[in-house]
Amino acid sequence: MSTPSASASASARETTEGTVYTVTGGDWDEVVQSAAKADDERIIVNMGPQHPSTHGVLRLILEIEGETVSEARCGIGYLHTGIEKNLEYRTWTQGTTFVTRMDYLTPFFNETAYCLGVEKLLGIEDRIPDRATILRVLLMELNRMSSHLVCIATGGMELGATTIMIYGFRDRELILDIYELITGLRMNHAFIRPGGLAQDLPPGAVDQIREFVKKMHKNLPEYDKLATGNPIFKARMQDVGHLDLAGCMALGATGPVLRSAGLPHDLRKAQPYCGYETYDFDVPTADTCDSYGRFLIRLEEMRQSLRIVEQCLDRLEPGPVMVADKKIAWPAQLSLGPDGLGNSLDHIKKIMGTSMEALIHHFKLVTEGFRVPPGQAYAAVESPKGELGVHVVSDGGTRPYRVHFRDPSFTNLQAMAAMCEGGQVADVIVAVASIDPVMGGVDR
Amino acid sequence: MTEKHPNGEGEHLDGTGVPSPRDTSGEVIGVRRGMFGADDGGDTSGYGGLVRTITLPGASSRPYGGWFDEVADELEGALEEQGLVPENAIEKTVVDRGELTFHIAREHLVRVARTLRDDPALRFELCTGVSGVHFLGDKGRELHAVYHLRSITHNRLIRLEVSAPDADPHVPSLVAVYPTNDWHERETYDFFGLVFDGHPALTRIMMPDDWQGFPQRKDYPLGGIPVEYKGAQIPAPDQRRSYS
Numbered sequence: 001m002s003t004p005s006a007s008a009s010a011s012a013r014e015t016t017e018g019t020v021y022t023v024t025g026g027d028w029d030e031v032v033q034s035a036a037k038a039d040d041e042r043i044i045v046n047m048g049p050q051h052p053s054t055h056g057v058l059r060l061i062l063e064i065e066g067e068t069v070s071e072a073r074c075g076i077g078y079l080h081t082g083i084e085k086n087l088e089y090r091t092w093t094q095g096t097t098f099v100t101r102m103d104y105l106t107p108f109f110n111e112t113a114y115c116l117g118v119e120k121l122l123g124i125e126d127r128i129p130d131r132a133t134i135l136r137v138l139l140m141e142l143n144r145m146s147s148h149l150v151c152i153a154t155g156g157m158e159l160g161a162t163t164i165m166i167y168g169f170r171d172r173e174l175i176l177d178i179y180e181l182i183t184g185l186r187m188n189h190a191f192i193r194p195g196g197l198a199q200d201l202p203p204g205a206v207d208q209i210r211e212f213v214k215k216m217h218k219n220l221p222e223y224d225k226l227a228t229g230n231p232i233f234k235a236r237m238q239d240v241g242h243l244d245l246a247g248c249m250a251l252g253a254t255g256p257v258l259r260s261a262g263l264p265h266d267l268r269k270a271q272p273y274c275g276y277e278t279y280d281f282d283v284p285t286a287d288t289c290d291s292y293g294r295f296l297i298r299l300e301e302m303r304q305s306l307r308i309v310e311q312c313l314d315r316l317e318p319g320p321v322m323v324a325d326k327k328i329a330w331p332a333q334l335s336l337g338p339d340g341l342g343n344s345l346d347h348i349k350k351i352m353g354t355s356m357e358a359l360i361h362h363f364k365l366v367t368e369g370f371r372v373p374p375g376q377a378y379a380a381v382e383s384p385k386g387e388l389g390v391h392v393v394s395d396g397g398t399r400p401y402r403v404h405f406r407d408p409s410f411t412n413l414q415a416m417a418a419m420c421e422g423g424q425v426a427d428v429i430v431a432v433a434s435i436d437p438v439m440g441g442v443d444r
Numbered sequence: 445m446t447e448k449h450p451n452g453e454g455e456h457l458d459g460t461g462v463p464s465p466r467d468t469s470g471e472v473i474g475v476r477r478g479m480f481g482a483d484d485g486g487d488t489s490g491y492g493g494l495v496r497t498i499t500l501p502g503a504s505s506r507p508y509g510g511w512f513d514e515v516a517d518e519l520e521g522a523l524e525e526q527g528l529v530p531e532n533a534i535e536k537t538v539v540d541r542g543e544l545t546f547h548i549a550r551e552h553l554v555r556v557a558r559t560l561r562d563d564p565a566l567r568f569e570l571c572t573g574v575s576g577v578h579f580l581g582d583k584g585r586e587l588h589a590v591y592h593l594r595s596i597t598h599n600r601l602i603r604l605e606v607s608a609p610d611a612d613p614h615v616p617s618l619v620a621v622y623p624t625n626d627w628h629e630r631e632t633y634d635f636f637g638l639v640f641d642g643h644p645a646l647t648r649i650m651m652p653d654d655w656q657g658f659p660q661r662k663d664y665p666l667g668g669i670p671v672e673y674k675g676a677q678i679p680a681p682d683q684r685r686s687y688s
Contacts, residue, residue, distance in 0.1 A: 076649065076650070077648075077649060077650040077651065077652075080650040080651070082659065082666075084635075084660065085659060085660055085666060086666065086681070088666075089666050089681040089682050089684075089686075090681070120541055120542075121541065123541065249569050249570060250622070250623045250624065251623055251624050252570060252571060252572065252573070252622065252623075252624025252625075253624075254570075263596070265596050270596070270599050271599065271601070367687075368687040369687070374470075374473075374498055374499060374500050374501070375500060375501050375540050375541060376500075376540075376543075376545075376577075376590070376603075377541050377543065378543065378592050378601070378603065380572070380601075387572060387594075389572050389573075389592060391575040391590060391592065393577050395473065395474065395476075395498050396476070396496075396498050397476070397687075398686075398687045399686065401577070402575070402576075402577045402578075402660075404575035404576075404590075406572045406573050406575075406592075406628075410627065410631075411572075411573065411624055411627070411628075413627075414624065414626060414627050443650060444650075
């Protein structure tokens, strides 16, 4: 199949489409030399699907002339796991277990958007306890920071700025520790459930978050010192990945990409949910339409998230974290036993020992689930990447009839071609990083 | 039911925990039989004989409330200006759960969307894509395409719904109006087989190019294999007992 090649790092083979070179690292000159031998000037480079700079299994198909990209296309679908189809075969509550895995860097946003949709269908939006809503906001804002930190960290790494990568993951680790304390897991939490939360904050959580806020106030300026004014960093980012407001609107781009074009559109302000209208925060924008502007916006959004987290902590008052309706609320409190997290022993003692009806109720609610009146609803939250919308359809059964996620990564990634064509190959990496696509969300 | 709740909390015994009943003047999309998912005669409770119709919220009549009337008036007026009879384009208007849905005849979809985008009083400049829904029981209009349009100018959100029969799964493409729908329509085509006429390159986007069938249709099985756990066989998810 493969012809003897000049080196092990760039083997060539003949196909019906022409000569195909497989580059696995090594000397770029050798590839260029052998490609120059071909009479065809047009070179198509397949970047990905497992190139480390493509944010997961994204395949970029670039047609290049020298160093200039003349055409760019995305190949996606490598991480498609059929989450939307799978949801139709589980109860409404089990759905959170699936949706949390979509954009795995923003699990709490996926869960909240889904739960807001289900709650709208149930008509119980007004009955979600305050504490549950505040904790949802708290978790979402922590999540916004951890997502932006990964974006900045990996984006820096792709430029060769490994220090930023270390810093970003260092601070994200602090947030993941908080997740682990609260939900038991670092990702894939399934913590936010239709009607409220799976359980209340464990002891010590508020203290740890306050400690984190203090530490973050110290750490955030380090990104400014390291990157914001850094001439090399700026040279790589400025005027790269350009997409103006008209382009954003046409391509449906939201989130930092849209705000880098100067439009302060943020669903937390425009169509507030979870009580965001009562929090004090700003929506940062930039007018540069480029990757550098998006970087600055993400940095500022982390500061604003920190402000919201502080306000959440000040507002927390004891109370229930699940809707009072026993037909929806999970009957048991979860607690940590020797064999892991499970129903509390008190609850088991009660249903097994004293109340047959409670046992039946528990069994029915867990295995059968609750019914949701027929109809459809759309709920949207401002995820770190943009508008995360969920279209939920019920046919009155105990399982979702159809759930569709409008993932911002999926929509924003369409702008890749507009951002990259006519630019340099090296700038493709920066442009894609500034979109911050997560393939788990794109492909679902 | 006793006056006092076993836990001593009696606040939800007044029926507030139950979703309010809906009127029956909706759109029937199917029939649900039985209660416990046992079709093999194993259910002797009598509930297995239950037959219930599934009804989606039906058309609403004016006034719709809030800014809904304003949008509906503006849309009808703008369509009339273009020489279109609004009743022909807008099949029905549904207000449900605080959301406004226009059911649009598919041949008029592009015109309506363009009007919604360009009319200064409407200005729905952002489309959040299309979501397909497959109602097997909705004879003659099995495939639905659902669009959510957002107006940043007026801070509003509406929904457009278009339907097509399984036998003729064609809906006009909105890519010319909302270029963002490019990938969204490819995704809906990929999963539901809805053909968006006029799309520049309607190919599969998630599934492999040579995939047979449209996986998110309701008659397409989920698949899966039974798993053994602690000596017991757990059937594949789509083979398990369903309580719906």
